[in-house]
Amino acid sequence: MGPPEIAAAATDQSTGRPMRSTTDFRAWVDRVDPRELAEPFTYVVDVDGVLRLAPRHSEHVACAGGGPVLAAGEVTFVRRTGGAAVVEVTNQSTGYCPEPSCWPAVAEALDRAGLDRPGGFTAEFVxxxxxxxxxxxxxxxxxxxxxxxxxxxxxxxxxxxxx
Structure with a gap:
């Protein structure tokens, strides 16, 4: 939904890091600087239901590699023994403008990554x-x-x- 030049540039940028499993997430979170983990991350759930994470100031379309998504927004984690948990998650993405009804795709992707999470978006955007x-x-x-x-x-x- 955003400017066409951002979508065009997205294919030249690296996509978000895929979190297909608890193992993927734990390997990633162990390498993340604690100061960086305190900030929200850009996320998308791609059409295969895979959670992809990128630094907060990344464009959602770049995180998705320019492709379609089931959901998009921002997610914030807190470090816990053995990994991390989601403390905030939104559908805030002016690149994809997802409806709040995309929550089930987000919940499934977070569950697949082995993350404790809230029961819904902590902030919803329409x-x-x-x-x-x-x-x-x-x-x-x-x-x-x-x-x-x-x-x-x-x-x-x-x-x-x-x-």
Whole structure:
């Protein structure tokens, strides 16, 4: 959903680190600097259901290697004996604008990586494109009104083909 030049550049960048199992995650977290672990990470769940992690300031489309995803957002961990646990997880991605309904894909990917996690997103975002002015909006407090032109926003997701 983001600028085309970012998507085009994504194929030239490395994709996010895949976390296919508890073993993958533990090997990765043991090498992460504790200061870095305290910051949120960019994540996607690719179409195979694999969690991919990248540094926070990475673009989601780069983390996904330019491909489609089941979910995207930010995730924060806390180190625990034998690994780490998820303390915060969102669907905040203006590159993919995933609906909160993508949570099951996130939950399955986190479970596969052997992570303790919350029962849902700790912060949910609802994205809509204004039909009148084409601006991307984050819907706040369930008010479906464009922040730029004041026109009504659709109740249903309208940002391209669903993942």
């Amino acid at each position: 994205f809509r494109c204004c039909p009148r002015c084409a601006e991307l909006n984050v819907v706040k407090e369930a008010v479906f009104v464009c922040a730029m032109c004041g026109d009504d926003l659709p109740a249903s997701w309208n940002l391209g083909a669903p993942a």
